[in-house]
Amino acid sequence: MAQRWLAVAVLVGCAIGLGTSASAAPTTTTRPADDNPPTPVHYRVDTTTHVAKLGSDLIIGPGRLDGQFVITPGTLRVDITGTLALPPADSYFVTFGFMPATTTVTVTSTAQVDSVLQNGTLTATTRLVFALTNARVHGVPLNLGANCRSDETAIVQTGPFASPLSTGTISGTFTIPPFHHSGATENLDPLMTGLVSGPGNTLRTVLTFLCGGATTCEEH
Incomplete structure (x- = not known):
């Protein structure tokens, strides 16, 4: 008799255990990570920078x-991230109000671009870091060396x-930060930083949609 009641107790215990497991299982489910996967997108980028101290515009692109x-489900928020690549650009400006100068400016993105689109506003x-090479002042070469560049600056547009x-x-x-490592034979950091x-500088960027979403990117 004791063995019979022991068997019944074991069966009841197993049934209770199975019932607990079955009812608890749904509460442990999580949404798969790929429920909301990122969608590739590509833009053409054209920028115009107005350098306040020089009173001149630099066009890059x-x-x-x-x-x-x-897209965040249930909201109007879209997070856009990406890698920015810009070509070097030749600039012309007048120093000290009368002396023409030219230089090649290379703008490099040091981190991914982070953007939020919400309520119709991006x-x-x-x-960015600004690097200067191939400088000429009044037609005379000014050897800035190979590493004349600014500190990093964060720009919100x-x-x-x-x-x-x-x-x-x-x-x-x-703000354009100070420049460092300017000059192959002499320290030109004070000159470039001062100029x-x-x-008070401005940056205007036109983002032209190329492809993404349902638009194939093969041709781009």
Whole structure:
């Protein structure tokens, strides 16, 4: 008799255990990581930078922004991230109010571009370094060396944007940091920093949608 009641107890215990497992299982399920995968997107990038101290514009482009976007379910928020690549650009400006000068400017992105599109406005944060080469002042070469560059600066640009699959213009103001390692034979950091660095500069960027989403990117 004791053995019989022991067997019944074991069966009841197993049934209770199975019932607990079956009812608890649904509470442990999580949404798969690929429920909301990023969508590739690519833009052409054309920029115009107004350098306040020089009173001149620097036009760079076309470049590329190759990235992806993720739509947050249940919201109007879209996160767009990507890698920015811009070509070198030749600039012309007048120093000290009368002396013409030219140089090649290379703008390098030091981190991915982070953007948020919400309520019809795109806010993009870019971290850039400015490098100067091939300088001439009044036609005379000024040897800046191979590593004349600024510190990193963060630029926040905003503007109206309909969707991640559209074209739009964003803009913002920023500070050009001091320059370092300027000059092959003498220290030209004070000169370049004094001429170029400072606040009140503007950056205007046109993002032209190339492909992404349902638009194939093979031809781009």
